[in-house]
Amino acid sequence: MEYRRLGKSGLQVSALSFGSWLTFGNQISDNVADELMGVAYDAGVNFFDNAEGYAEGKSEIVMGNIIKSQKWERDTFVVSSKVFFGAERKGPNQMGLSRKHIIEACHAALKRLQVDYLDLYFCHRPDKNTPIEETVFAMNTLLQQGKILYWGTSEWSAVEIMEAIAVAKQYNLIGPTMEQPQYNLFERNKLENEYLHLFNNHGLGTTIWSPLASGILSGKYTNGGVEGTRLALEGLEWLKDRTLAADRMEKATALQELANSLDVPLAKLSIAWCLKNPNVSTVILGASKVPQLQENLKVLDVVPLLTEEVIAKIEAIVQTKPIV
Ligand code: NDP
Numbered sequence: 001m002e003y004r005r006l007g008k009s010g011l012q013v014s015a016l017s018f019g020s021w022l023t024f025g026n027q028i029s030d031n032v033a034d035e036l037m038g039v040a041y042d043a044g045v046n047f048f049d050n051a052e053g054y055a056e057g058k059s060e061i062v063m064g065n066i067i068k069s070q071k072w073e074r075d076t077f078v079v080s081s082k083v084f085f086g087a088e089r090k091g092p093n094q095m096g097l098s099r100k101h102i103i104e105a106c107h108a109a110l111k112r113l114q115v116d117y118l119d120l121y122f123c124h125r126p127d128k129n130t131p132i133e134e135t136v137f138a139m140n141t142l143l144q145q146g147k148i149l150y151w152g153t154s155e156w157s158a159v160e161i162m163e164a165i166a167v168a169k170q171y172n173l174i175g176p177t178m179e180q181p182q183y184n185l186f187e188r189n190k191l192e193n194e195y196l197h198l199f200n201n202h203g204l205g206t207t208i209w210s211p212l213a214s215g216i217l218s219g220k221y222t223n224g225g226v227e228g229t230r231l232a233l234e235g236l237e238w239l240k241d242r243t244l245a246a247d248r249m250e251k252a253t254a255l256q257e258l259a260n261s262l263d264v265p266l267a268k269l270s271i272a273w274c275l276k277n278p279n280v281s282t283v284i285l286g287a288s289k290v291p292q293l294q295e296n297l298k299v300l301d302v303v304p305l306l307t308e309e310v311i312a313k314i315e316a317i318v319q320t321k322p323i324v
Contacts, residue, residue, distance in 0.1 A: 014047055015280075016283055022054075025058025025059045037070065047078040057088075061112045064112050064115070081109035086101070097138075106142055120177075120207070122153060132163050136167045153176050153179045178205035207284055258313055276306055
């Protein structure tokens with residue numbers, strides 16, 4: 001496994017990490033979740049990603065039970081939670097980035113994950129109804145209390161992140177260390193354009209999500225249907241429509257042909273492509289089945305296959321390179 005610094009921080013995260021969205025407490029059994037975490041940890045994965053909103057808190061309960069039963073030393077792994085969407089989603093103060101919800105959500109996540117502190121704590125989305133000062137102060141309070149070690153954002157605009165950095169500077173607080181954006185062959189603008197100033201001048205780290213764009217970049221939907229996949233889950237029709245959009249299907253088919261010509265699974269090629277970007281601190285993998293994760297964890301071998309010539313072929317297919 002390769003380890004990368006999380007931006008300019010001193011924390012080292014495995015280049016491949018593992019997340020639980022849609023799977024833990026929902027799509028897969030707790031036994032499979034346990035097996036997946038074990039496979040990841042044994043391969044050198046040291047970062048496990050979670051959020052209060054995943055399976056309404058159940059995802060954190062499942063992960064907490066696994067961490068406890070595996071008896072891993074606390075200094076051998078990094079675990080995250082995210083605040084914004086709420087686990088309960090009932091009352092007005094059970095979501096968002098107010099001081100009240102941030103503090104209460106952190107306490108609830110610590111309990112569900114059965115840990116004394118969260119290594120990484122993300123603001124899962126920006127909250128237009130809370131002053132940014134209130135959010136930055138609340139995160140700083142949790143840092144001072146030792147309940148979180150680093151805080152960051154997820155899917156914030158560069159302007160919103162800059163505002164948080166400016167507020168932290170103004171009041172001598174600790175600002176955001178990392179952002180968690182979507183990054184894959186179809187979604188590139190934030191990483192390759194919008195955030196460049198934040199990387200170059202503020203040392204922002206990134207923990208990127210959906211490297212396979214929910215599975216289509218494994219090529220499996222070019223030959224097969226959605227049975228047994230996340231796209232067959234009830235309530236995820238929006239994700240199915242987005243994932244299987246005609247232009248994506250067309251590009252995935254062409255990418256699959258390219259992967260075949262290189263004799264490598266498309267999933268590995270797609271994940272390796274994410275790792276090539278030096279502004280990616282860690283690629284968060286998702287998996288619902290053990291063989292998927294075993295395949296994805298071997299992706300470091302594939303990075304050298306991404307020569308300039310191969311990259312050019314990929315660009316010609318996807319045509320998603322932002323104009324900088
Ligand atoms: P991917 O886009 O990589 O999708 C993972 C899914 O693709 C798997 O669950 C599986 O789904 C399928 N898959 C994985 N590997 C293979 C393979 N080798 N062959 C065929 N199919 C495969 O990542 P996720 O969308 O799961 O995101 C990863 C993590 O990022 C999440 O767990 C979460 O921690 C984080 N995240 C953060 C968000 C945020 O807003 N901050 C939003 C979304 C995710 P299937 O069951 O369908 O086969």
